[in-house]
Amino acid sequence: MEKLIYEKSRKGRTSTILPQSGVPEKQLSDFLPAKFIRKVPAALPEVSELENMRHFVRLSHLNHCIESGFYPLGSCTMKYNPKVNDAMAALEGFRELHPYQPEDQIQGALELIWELQEKIAAIVGLPSVTLQPAAGAHGEMTGLLIIKAYFEAQGDHKRTKVIVPDTAHGTNPATAALAGFEVVEIKSNVRGLVDIDALKAVLGPDTAAIMLTNPNTLGLFEEEILTVQKLVHEAGGLLYYDGANLNAIMGLVRPGDMGFDVCHLNLHKTFSTPHGGGGPGGCAVAVRQKLEPFLPKPTVRREENRFTLDWNRPQSIGKVKGFYGNFGILVRAYTYIMAHGRDGLCQVSRDAILSANYLKERLKRNFVVAYGQPCMHEFVLSGSRQKERGVATTNIAKRMLDYGVHAPTVYFPLVVPEAMMIEPTETESKETLDEFVEIMLAIDEETKTKPEFVRAAPHTTPVGRLDEALAARKPNLRWEPTPKD
Numbered sequence: 001m002e003k004l005i006y007e008k009s010r011k012g013r014t015s016t017i018l019p020q021s022g023v024p025e026k027q028l029s030d031f032l033p034a035k036f037i038r039k040v041p042a043a044l045p046e047v048s049e050l051e052n053m054r055h056f057v058r059l060s061h062l063n064h065c066i067e068s069g070f071y072p073l074g075s076c077t078m079k080y081n082p083k084v085n086d087a088m089a090a091l092e093g094f095r096e097l098h099p100y101q102p103e104d105q106i107q108g109a110l111e112l113i114w115e116l117q118e119k120i121a122a123i124v125g126l127p128s129v130t131l132q133p134a135a136g137a138h139g140e141m142t143g144l145l146i147i148k149a150y151f152e153a154q155g156d157h158k159r160t161k162v163i164v165p166d167t168a169h170g171t172n173p174a175t176a177a178l179a180g181f182e183v184v185e186i187k188s189n190v191r192g193l194v195d196i197d198a199l200k201a202v203l204g205p206d207t208a209a210i211m212l213t214n215p216n217t218l219g220l221f222e223e224e225i226l227t228v229q230k231l232v233h234e235a236g237g238l239l240y241y242d243g244a245n246l247n248a249i250m251g252l253v254r255p256g257d258m259g260f261d262v263c264h265l266n267l268h269k270t271f272s273t274p275h276g277g278g279g280p281g282g283c284a285v286a287v288r289q290k291l292e293p294f295l296p297k298p299t300v301r302r303e304e305n306r307f308t309l310d311w312n313r314p315q316s317i318g319k320v321k322g323f324y325g326n327f328g329i330l331v332r333a334y335t336y337i338m339a340h341g342r343d344g345l346c347q348v349s350r351d352a353i354l355s356a357n358y359l360k361e362r363l364k365r366n367f368v369v370a371y372g373q374p375c376m377h378e379f380v381l382s383g384s385r386q387k388e389r390g391v392a393t394t395n396i397a398k399r400m401l402d403y404g405v406h407a408p409t410v411y412f413p414l415v416v417p418e419a420m421m422i423e424p425t426e427t428e429s430k431e432t433l434d435e436f437v438e439i440m441l442a443i444d445e446e447t448k449t450k451p452e453f454v455r456a457a458p459h460t461t462p463v464g465r466l467d468e469a470l471a472a473r474k475p476n477l478r479w480e481p482t483p484k485d
Helices: 048-062 083-089 109-123 136-153 169-179 196-202 225-234 243-246 290-292 328-365 393-402 430-449 451-453 469-474
Strands: 007-010 015-017 128-130 161-165 182-185 205-214 238-242 262-266 283-287 297-303 306-310 377-384 419-422
Touching: 015 290, 083 169, 083 328, 083 377, 109 128, 109 243, 109 262, 109 283, 109 297, 109 306, 109 328, 128 290, 136 205, 136 238, 136 262, 136 283, 136 290, 161 169, 161 196, 169 182, 182 196, 196 225, 205 225, 243 262, 243 328, 262 297, 290 469, 328 377, 328 430, 393 419, 393 451, 430 451
Parallel strands: 161 182, 161 205, 205 238, 238 262
Antiparallel strands: 007 015, 128 283, 262 283, 297 306, 377 419
């Protein structure tokens, strides 16, 4: 293969590919259409390595991340990712693998995948697992396609509806619609839980499934989950578990024991792998035995002392990813589970619950708590009291940035006006939680004494307050140089 070596001439900097011995010289135009070849030199700065390093470090300091400050982003579980996870994923035997290597050369990787499947099956209480999907919503699509294939195999083509509570994650109705189902929304009751009467009213022979997360997006445990599963199963439907909130019950309660038939887990949240910025992500989908034939192929199987990829799956929904999952993420999740063990995973959930309830109790005097009962891993405040003073929730969120705290999820769930969904996770210290409380109380006081100042926030960030309405109506999706550039 030719080695591409570019020679820049002083006149126009035209690029020539210098030949290796015995290889004819070729011009860049031999590889690219003329319209893509630069006619004038690129205005690239010439800087030293030191200057270059400082430039990118300065840029990195402009970003808020879990390593730089508190990140109470509700339902997104922005917990700290232990660096040992990265160290394990960077081991040469894992790092240097190629997806086209034959099975006999990747036995260690297949064994890790198989063991991770077994551990996740034990955690969620469902026997069969795939790790092929690349992220949470991708896992949702995989799970719903499995449900669809199951009913089609039964010859039951009338089950076209998926029930979604109004407290569901936004991806749930979107995924159901994309999978070809009709979405039926049901209202929650006054306690923020599934309304049993509303559920009964929509169940029927056309019900394919209900999509739930437990605890739900309000951070509340669905106390009548066994009644829900009984009603849905009696109607012939299946239960889908959105595992985004599994970090509240991990090791304490299992979705399979609640009656769920399909479950997806966000490995990049619950099991502490990198999260945000569009990836990388990872997802596991677990199913009951009767749904196992429909899992994506290939599946990883153990045959005595050897591990194989099973492609002979005639009822499978097929591949859902080009290769088998994001392997580096699987290594990180495996490391996290092995480091904690069963007791450690239980403690993770207990600490997440304790942290959330501690914050809720300390903030309830100054902010409206949407639902008063004890919460699980997250809770929802309402900024309605501050809104009456002329300061909306979005202003409070932007003011938090001045204090070095990332804003929580705001205006979601939609069932709570001026919502602020706060999740501290289990990895933050009590000192950090107390500091967050003091920041929230300070902002609340500012809404009384200088509301106009809060409405103009943020004041200390590299980029000031943006015109969100204008950005939504007239998005600038391309970069254009300015004179100072």
